[in-house]
Amino acid sequence: MKTPARILADQVNRIQKSGRFSPRSASLPTWCPGCGYFGIHQGLNDCISRLGLPLAEIVTVSGIGCAGRYPFFSNTYGLHTVHGRALPAATGVKLANPNLTVFAVGGDGDGLAIGGGHLPHIARRNIDVNYLLFDNSIYGLTKGQPSPSSPIGTKTKASPYGTVDKPLNATLMALSYGASFVARLFAGDPKGITEALIEGVRNPGFSFFHIYTTCVTFDKNFKTWTHLKEWTHALSQDYNPNDLRRAFNEVLNDDFSLGVIFKRDI
């Protein structure tokens, strides 16, 4: 005989199995096995679950690239736009319906090269969009060309003699543009991503998440799992994210400290 408790447990089980309330879409991600994006996916999904946000009231906006496919792997509403234009579209979505929680996702090519002109403006308008920049310093979907964050000397098929351009530092840019919330994170630490996202989603303005990640297929030298694990470390215990000057110092002195770098006092 089924007790009421058993019936309830069965129902909970069925709902969990149906995936109806899971932010994780039934379509499996098409990223390469071992890709850092799985860690970011985990981190963002956990943030949504922990905040208990209704999936129908979240919009995930993306541009083009491996990260551009993100909305298909999420059960939220999704808007997969053209290359580099996630931020303007996200601006439109948020202003049209401020009740929605808006995530914009994209890679370093999408956000720092073709779409690089939009970052300063969404930051200075302080639109309440949460922007996750997946920074692996390589163009993956077009099969391995240097990106604006590749270090000098990066050798690819498109730069056989090594690149000569200086890399951009997205965290430093976001601070300079006046973003009201800036965090630097690592795809190998989904828990850290979740914690920072929860804080950032609660920030009623533009929140920028610079996430170091890997491209296991096209980058065997720079942002590998081994290197990133070795290089990254938490911000010091006594770090105060409300101090913009200190934030600049931190970012100028250390490329790999992780955590909430800056948070404007409200």
Add this chain to the structure above:
Amino acid sequence: MPEVDFTVEVCGMAGDGTIAAGGLINEAMSLGGFSVLGFDSYPAEIRGFGRCVTNSRIGSNDIVALGEKTHALISLNDEQSRSRAPFLAEHSLVFFDSNPPAYVSEDNSLLSVLPPGEEVFGMPFGELAVGASGSSRGRNLTALGGFAAVTGTDPNLFRKVIRDKFKSKGEKVVNINVKSFDAGYQYALEKFSDRLKSVFPKIETGHDPQKVTLSGNQAIGMAAIDAGLKLYFGYPITPATPIMEYLAKYLPEHGGRVVQMEDEISSIGAVLGSFYAGARSMTATSGPGFALMTELITHGVMAEIPAVILDAQRGGPATGLPTKTEQSDLHAAVFGGPGDSARIVIAPTNVEECYHFVIRSFQLAEKYQTPVIVLTDFFLDNRVENRPFIRASEGQAASWNVFPDDAFKDRYQRYADTPSGISPRALPGMQGFNFTATGLEHTEKGSPDYSSENHAKMSEKRHRKIRYALKDLEKPAEFFVSDNLDVGVIGWGSTFGSVLEAVEKSRKNGFKVGALKITSLFPYHSETIKAFMAKSRRVLVPELNYEGQLANLIAHLDSKPVERLNFVTGAPIPPSAIQNRIEELLEVVA
């Protein structure tokens, strides 16, 4: 009452108050019960470099095109006005400053280039203004006073519109300006007492209160507000900027917002984002900005997201002629961008249509879930008309959104392949309809799919939807059409007024001529156009572009060649040029 058809020009240097004076003439004549069509041309430079000219055609009957010959010229700067002398009709009235400011050089007098027979009225505009107000800034108003006195216009019309114009600046400013006008009026009455005319008799019926003096840009801004616009995203560009400025001023009080974006790409991106989330939004631009938008416009086509884009055309290509008019973005509007990206393109032909078409564009975008491009041009945006103007009710501007039925909850197919091609569209926030809109080719469900069968099926669906939209698009309108015509003239956009006037005049000369006005440019009503071409022995398409872009679009509909009349002078087509071409063709036909 004798028929009035009178054209006045005011010409001066940027900064002389030329545009303001022209605007007051339009308002005063409209108040007097006349039909008015006004058009300003101004330089790209702000002050001190260029010539400003306003042209106002004033009539007792409806005015649909600009005047070609000037009957009165008010010169605020002779050096600039010399260029207007060739446009003067015989025995026209010329008002000039008999004691011009020091910056106008003496050897540049207007009088030396005037043909004999013009009636000249020299008045010390500046001194009269100083006498009346203590400042020479009111020169343009003393000139208007002279014009009103000599043409026999009721001075109260001018006093009223001057008061209205300056009332926001306080009683003192109003009085100073009215005094300046009166000083000119009195001076001219006395000085030219033996040469006063009666050009503008008092119209007994007076002003039709439904007649509103509006520019195309104002009508577009009003339409956006009446359509319940929530968000305007734009980037400054001539000649579309006045739309943004109008909305920036008036939209907030109606609950909307104007956001000046970082470029045209982000403007259209944000428009798509906000329509995706369910809010009416729009952007307005001109050719160079439109070119930047094309990729995202095709994203709207592919992802089936509504958008309203107004392209106020100017001379091109590239930066081209920012302050001149042209109709050369038609191909870009219809075909611009990657892939088979059929969208809706409509073009109003007058100020009243600007208003109604913009309201309709939101509804079309919502129902057909595709970008709708409204094509205007510099001449249409900046021309002023005073036609009976009835604003749309809330019902007339109602949403045409097609939402999914609750029965489809949890098994919703965003891009369902329906007979009309229209798939009900869910908005974020609706539970159980979550989907991802994408610019990748996708299945009915919305998942990326590059298979041959799927691309063929979904391309067909999107094009079927656009063809289906024809039933909601305005049909071409026929004017003076009988079973057979010697010449059928097809016009679109700002040019149509000239077409209509030319056809009317040719008919008065006894010729069998008719006109067809096309306002739906894509998709277009090929059967109606075909029938019109079939009953015309010759077909003429006058356009403001080099090759004949509308002619290119419709030439295949009939076996006889389409005659093209193309102007790329940066100015509107004079009706007489079309009339001459019609009559040339008639000689060949005969």
